[in-house]
Amino acid sequence: MISVKNVSYTYMTGTPFEKTALKNISFDVAEGEVLAIAGHTGSGKSTLIQIVAGLIELTSGTVEIDGLSVADKKIRRLVGIVFQYPEHQLFEETVESDIAFGPKNFGLSEAEISARVDEAMRQVGLDAALKKSSPFELSGGQRRRVAIAGILALKPKYLILDEPTAGLDPLAKKNLLNEIFGDVKKSGVTIILVSHNMEDIANFANRVVVLAHGKILFVGTPRELFVREEILQTAGLEPPPISKLLRTLNIDGRALTLDEAEKIILSTRKKR
Ligand SMILES: Nc1ncnc2c1ncn2[C@@H]1O[C@H](COP(=O)(O)OP(=O)(O)OP(=O)(O)O)[C@@H](O)[C@H]1O
Ligand SMILES: [Mg+2]
Numbered sequence: 615m616i617s618v619k620n621v622s623y624t625y626m627t628g629t630p631f632e633k634t635a636l637k638n639i640s641f642d643v644a645e646g647e648v649l650a651i652a653g654h655t656g657s658g659k660s661t662l663i664q665i666v667a668g669l670i671e672l673t674s675g676t677v678e679i680d681g682l683s684v685a686d687k688k689i690r691r692l693v694g695i696v697f698q699y700p701e702h703q704l705f706e707e708t709v710e711s712d713i714a715f716g717p718k719n720f721g722l723s724e725a726e727i728s729a730r731v732d733e734a735m736r737q738v739g740l741d742a743a744l745k746k747s748s749p750f751e752l753s754g755g756q757r758r759r760v761a762i763a764g765i766l767a768l769k770p771k772y773l774i775l776d777e778p779t780a781g782l783d784p785l786a787k788k789n790l791l792n793e794i795f796g797d798v799k800k801s802g803v804t805i806i807l808v809s810h811n812m813e814d815i816a817n818f819a820n821r822v823v824v825l826a827h828g829k830i831l832f833v834g835t836p837r838e839l840f841v842r843e844e845i846l847q848t849a850g851l852e853p854p855p856i857s858k859l860l861r862t863l864n865i866d867g868r869a870l871t872l873d874e875a876e877k878i879i880l881s882t883r884k885k886r
Contacts, residue, residue: 615642615643615644615645615679616642616677616679616772616806617642617676617677617678617679618639618640618641618665619677620638620640620676621636621639621662621672621676622636622638622639622674623635623658623670623674624673625661627673635658635661636658636661636662636665637827638675638829639658639662639829639830640675640830641823641833643806644804647804647805647821648795648804648805648806648818648819648821649804649806649807649820649821649823650807650808650809650814650818650821650822650823651663651807651808651809651823652808652810652815652824652825652849653826653831653849653850653851654850657826657827657828658825658827659808659825660776660808662825663808665677666684666693666806667684667695667774668684668689671685672684679692679772680692691720691770693770693772693774694765694766694768695765695774696761696762696773696774696778698808699781701749701754701757701758701761703761704749704750704757707748708745708747708748709745709746709747709748709760710731710745710746712749712760712764713730713734713763713764714727714728714731714767716764716767717730717731717767717768727767730767730769731745731763733766733767734767737766737798738759738762738763738766738793739759739790740756740759740760744756755786758778758782758790762775762794770803772805772806773798774805774808775807777809778790778794779791791814791818812840812851812852813854813856813871816836816840816857816870817870821833821835822834822836822839824845824849824851826849831845831849832845832849837868837870840854840857856869856870856875857869859875860875865878865879865882
């Protein structure tokens with residue numbers, strides 16, 4: 615379990631550029647759940663997950679991961695974080711060595727590393743034939759997958775993804791999400807997903823934390839969130855288009871995903 619208590623954070627304290635990014639944030643992440651973090655640009659999402667991953671030093675409040683303080687080096691093995699636009703951080707000569715970089719630092723055997731590279735490539739839908747390619751000759755979407763595979767190869771217990779599909783085309787986005795939330799999730803990881811996209815949140819998240827101006831506005835299920843119009847408005851979020859449409863047509867106010875909408879529409883047709 616991850617437990618975040620009373621976390622506040624200010625960038626560049628004591629300078630004219632001082633900026634409070636988080637104010638008194640508390641929430642838990644239960645094992646096996648998908649927790650989404652949503653909020654407008656600059657609301658503090660990336661700051662929050664970097665604190666949870668131990669990459670920004672805490673100045674007030676506490677973060678505990680499986681009972682260990684986030685400052686404890688042991689948590690580095692538990693938490694894997696995929697940054698926004700992670701493909702900018704690829705640097706090795708081949709796809710294979712880039713994905714293997716983290717596992718190598720863990721001091722795993724060559725055989726184990728190679729098995730992890732293969733598995734991670736499969737999990738993100740990368741063709742094994744690309745192993746010896748340079749990451750720089752791949753498409754943007756493929757590079758993104760290489761970067762994500764590099765984190766999956768660490769086999770983190772907690773996987774944090776910051777807008778993993780930003781900038782991908784709709785098909786690549788759908789495939790990547792289905793892979794992460796199908797195959798990867800089945801392996802038992804707990805996922806924190808930063809997303810602006812309410813459809814993705816409706817489809818994949820068990821719970822959502824909504825941030826606005828560094829504060830928590832809401833914690834609950836997507837279903838609970840999407841009926842709270844005042845919260846959505848304050849946070850600058852929109853419910854999934856399909857639920858808006860069904861509500862406008864007075865068919866149903868509860869459908870969040872296309873699958874649900876389809877069932878509801880088919881059942882109202884039958885009744886006629
Ligand atoms: N390195 C930094 N130095 C100073 N201020 C920063 C730094 N990083 C972020 N901030 C400020 O902290 C606030 C929160 O930023 P953060 O990147 O956490 O937001 P975000 O919710 O991830 O936004 P986005 O959706 O655009 O990625 C913003 O006002 C931002 O300008
Ligand atoms: Mg961000």
